[in-house]
Amino acid sequence: MADNDWKSRLGMVYSTDPGFNYETDDEPEAETLPAGQQDLRVWLDRKQRAGKVVTLVKGFVGRDADLQELARMLKSRCGVGGSAKAGEIIIQGDHRDRVAELLIRSGYRCKKAGS
Template structure:
């Protein structure tokens, strides 16, 4: 049985990811790309505590759009700011620490 180095609990009972989700300050904003295409950027998620690749995959599947991970940021094609905030809250992130920008 593996034990988490941070909390000392077994890996299957580890609460480190849940605790880190509640303390991260996340910014959700849009960028304009070439040809006036909008992308939604989710910044501030700590890739050490949250599986950013898995989260990106869930978001792309939910919104049926393309996207990528660059420099610790998730970029989604299209404007999905409000929906991203609702979805992040449902995944356990703190509603008060998610900031929407235009």
């Protein structure tokens, strides 16, 4: 175990067992699939958003940092705000056609789905 992961053990109580090995619940992040192997869906959504429309990109498989980078590119190209978390990118407004076009140009497999 590395010396720099002490923060993950903050709630640990001392053990007298000489064979004790502390294990964290950290799961390794999934490797990001290449753009050609990603199968993304672009949705239009109004639910739980006070009637405002957002564009959702679902189906991203990979590291959170790569998801954030893709979201940053889409937000800047569309000129709007948004967020990215849990494998999903949220773009403010109805930009389904533009987002699908940008994803296809970037090499992703992408389909428009939903209403």
